[in-house]
Amino acid sequence: MAITFKSLSYIYDKGTPFAHVALDKIDLSLEEGKVTALIGETGSGKSTLVEHLNALLLPSEGELEILDYKMVAGHKTKGLKMLRKKVGLVFQFSEYQLFEETILKDVAFGPMNFGVTPEEAQKKAVKALKLVGISEDLFNNSPLDLSGGQKRRVAIAGILAIEPDIIVLDEPTAGLDPKGAQDIISLFMKINRQYGKTIIIVSHDNDMVYNYADEVVLMSKGHVVTKKETVEFFDDDALLDEYGILRPQIVMFKKMLKDIGFKLKGENRTLEDLSKTIVKEVRR
Amino acid sequence: MNLVFGKYVPLNSVLHRVDPRSKIIALFVLLVAIFVPDSWWAYLALSLFCILLCALSKISAKTVLKTFKPLIFMMVFLLVINCLSIKTGDVLAEAFGFAVYSDAVFNTLKTVVRLLLMIIITTVLTATTKPLDLTLGIEYLLKPLRVVKFPVHEMAMMISIALRFIPTIIEETMRIMNAQKSRGVDFEEGSLKEKINAILSLIVPLFSVAFERAYELADAMEARGYVPGNARTRYKELKFGFIDAVYMLSAIAILAFSIFTKIYL
Ligand SMILES: Nc1ncnc2c1ncn2[C@@H]1O[C@H](COP(=O)(O)OP(=O)(O)O)[C@@H](O)[C@H]1O
Numbered sequence: 001m002a003i004t005f006k007s008l009s010y011i012y013d014k015g016t017p018f019a020h021v022a023l024d025k026i027d028l029s030l031e032e033g034k035v036t037a038l039i040g041e042t043g044s045g046k047s048t049l050v051e052h053l054n055a056l057l058l059p060s061e062g063e064l065e066i067l068d069y070k071m072v073a074g075h076k077t078k079g080l081k082m083l084r085k086k087v088g089l090v091f092q093f094s095e096y097q098l099f100e101e102t103i104l105k106d107v108a109f110g111p112m113n114f115g116v117t118p119e120e121a122q123k124k125a126v127k128a129l130k131l132v133g134i135s136e137d138l139f140n141n142s143p144l145d146l147s148g149g150q151k152r153r154v155a156i157a158g159i160l161a162i163e164p165d166i167i168v169l170d171e172p173t174a175g176l177d178p179k180g181a182q183d184i185i186s187l188f189m190k191i192n193r194q195y196g197k198t199i200i201i202v203s204h205d206n207d208m209v210y211n212y213a214d215e216v217v218l219m220s221k222g223h224v225v226t227k228k229e230t231v232e233f234f235d236d237d238a239l240l241d242e243y244g245i246l247r248p249q250i251v252m253f254k255k256m257l258k259d260i261g262f263k264l265k266g267e268n269r270t271l272e273d274l275s276k277t278i279v280k281e282v283r284r
Numbered sequence: 285m286n287l288v289f290g291k292y293v294p295l296n297s298v299l300h301r302v303d304p305r306s307k308i309i310a311l312f313v314l315l316v317a318i319f320v321p322d323s324w325w326a327y328l329a330l331s332l333f334c335i336l337l338c339a340l341s342k343i344s345a346k347t348v349l350k351t352f353k354p355l356i357f358m359m360v361f362l363l364v365i366n367c368l369s370i371k372t373g374d375v376l377a378e379a380f381g382f383a384v385y386s387d388a389v390f391n392t393l394k395t396v397v398r399l400l401l402m403i404i405i406t407t408v409l410t411a412t413t414k415p416l417d418l419t420l421g422i423e424y425l426l427k428p429l430r431v432v433k434f435p436v437h438e439m440a441m442m443i444s445i446a447l448r449f450i451p452t453i454i455e456e457t458m459r460i461m462n463a464q465k466s467r468g469v470d471f472e473e474g475s476l477k478e479k480i481n482a483i484l485s486l487i488v489p490l491f492s493v494a495f496e497r498a499y500e501l502a503d504a505m506e507a508r509g510y511v512p513g514n515a516r517t518r519y520k521e522l523k524f525g526f527i528d529a530v531y532m533l534s535a536i537a538i539l540a541f542s543i544f545t546k547i548y549l
């Protein structure tokens with residue numbers, strides 16, 4: 001089943017002098033089980049779009065279908081709380097949502113809100129914390145004393161512990177060091193490959209997008225410009241130039257190789273793959 | 285957020301361009317003018333003046349009416365209290381041995397009109413003046429108090445910082461609320477224990493963010509050489525011009541008329 005936006009518009013402060021159309025008649029369909037990257041300049045409406053996925057925002061016009069839910073502008077949809085269990089949303093700068101006395105309690109907070117028993121919630125919290133790489137001796141510390149990167153991991157664990165089917169991430173690596181960013185991305189790749197969960201990720205880092213995403217959705221000024229397979233997207237020179245999108249370094253490198261007549265086989269999405277291909281080609 | 289009252293509305297009207305000092309003085313003059321008179325003539329003049337102000341400020345009638353809405357309950361309450369307590373004037377209606385006197389109705393009406401006029405003129409001020417210009421105006425007007433060692437500039441700085449951070453804190457609140465809703469917090473329903481937990485999940489992060497911001501801001505100000513109490517020049521100097529004088533004088537004229545009706549009518 002797909003996640004489908006049908007001519008969905010969202011207007012902030014509708015009916016006031018501050019009214020602002022943030023999403024303008026979005027038609028979009030995202031497949032489940034895939035990793036989709038959402039890119040576009042600041043203010044293009046990425047966060048607004050993403051907040052519709054777990055019904056924090058409801059469409060001003062048009063409709064959205066996700067899992068078994070259908071949200072139509074002007075109509076009430078029942079059971080939105082359960083939708084939030086199935087669609088986990090990790091916010092930009094999510095470290096600011098921590099509040100419990102201990103890390104473990106904070107991560108168990110989500111599952112408990114969705115009616116899981118305290119013991120069960122604790123189990124889920126431990127599992128999620130291990131997954132994001134927080135060591136066990138920190139479990140009883142205050143989450144407010146952690147470093148920025150660690151806080152972010154705890155916040156992410158707080159969503160993972162809810163065990164959603166769809167995980168939505170709004171710039172999860174913004175403000176992190178490259179290693180920390182890489183770790184978080186690898187984590188979500190693992191979750192996608194191992195558990196088959198749908199991942200929708202808003203990102204500014206095109207190098208990473210190229211490495212991991214199955215599909216890319218480009219937004220601009222409240223519109224969806226296009227949705228394409230990642231490799232195909234970054235091969236579309238006209239499109240990249242029109243919207244001033246930075247090419248991933250690997251794409252530029254491959255282009256240079258091609259220009260000097262070097263033939264490459266396969267997709268070569270990561271540096272690892274590319275080096276292997278080059279070595280193979282040179283050996284021949 | 286449906287906060288219309290007290291919010292700046294970015295339009296381009298004559299009133300937006302009037303000097304904040306003139307607008308602040310006019311506000312106080314008009315407030316006095318509203319409370320002095322008893323005569324309906326004065327209220328008619330004041331009402332016409334307020335309508336003129338609204339028209340000049342380009343604020344839609346709908347916006348103004350919206351600010352009245354929360355007051356309806358209070359007005360009804362006031363009417364009931366007055367009907368029960370005021371027993372002078374003519375009897376207007378009688379039922380079940382209970383009489384409603386004309387003074388009760390007129391008193392209520394007068395209070396209501398005063399209240400509405402007050403709201404309109406303050407709304408006109410806040411809607412047409414940027415909060416920072418407003419504090420700048422207040423700072424200028426309070427300058428004489430420096431003689432008695434009152435820290436006018438520091439007060440103004442504190443007020444402008446507070447004003448500057450209101451939208452930020454509101455935004456922050458919305459964001460944390462959304463983050464907690466995503467973790468299954470229900471801010472509308474739930475048992476008492478759940479409600480307390482919901483509030484805690486909002487307040488604790490909000491405080492930690494606010495403190496963090498305050499430290500960052502203090503550092504940033506210090507890094508740029510801010511020393512409280514030092515003499516500073518301004519990027520924006522206020523200039524009192526012709527329309528500013530006209531605006532203030534018309535407010536004073538209204539006050540004069542109010543006093544006139546009080547004495548002679
Ligand atoms: N709470 C809000 N109230 C009013 N306007 C908003 C709000 N949030 C975002 N906007 C506006 O909506 C547009 C899209 O914002 P957003 O979805 O945050 O973009 P992005 O995440 O792509 O940077 C921007 O122009 C922004 O100013």
Ligand SMILES: [Mg+2]
Nearest residue numbers: 046047092170
């Ligand atoms: Mg955003």
